[in-house]
Amino acid sequence: MKNLLIAGMLLGMSCANAYAALPPWAQRSVEFKATLDDQGVMKALPHGSLIQSLEYIGPDLYRVSAGHCTLEVRVKDRPMPEHQGVPMVGPRHFELEVGMSVCTED
Numbered sequence: 001m002k003n004l005l006i007a008g009m010l011l012g013m014s015c016a017n018a019y020a021a022l023p024p025w026a027q028r029s030v031e032f033k034a035t036l037d038d039q040g041v042m043k044a045l046p047h048g049s050l051i052q053s054l055e056y057i058g059p060d061l062y063r064v065s066a067g068h069c070t071l072e073v074r075v076k077d078r079p080m081p082e083h084q085g086v087p088m089v090g091p092r093h094f095e096l097e098v099g100m101s102v103c104t105e106d
Contacts, residue, residue: 022091028056030091035062035073040098044071069103
């Protein structure tokens, strides 16, 4: 009986962790850093452009500004890794989809 109780507690704890995402402020921080570090973002901007701002537009959408150019970056979910056919728990796995830069002349 004691073993059954322990097994039930462990199962309950593992199910509770199935939704273990980062808090929103921490997730956004991870997405900001990933956007700033992404080589695709740098390649999409004109050569030599430095990022001046990174703006949160809405869920999974950011705008990068560099000089007279902007580009949108979308956050796309990636599947969670699996262990023995069961999805693992933890922070959100994602990749970035970098749009085309749009430049204006002033």
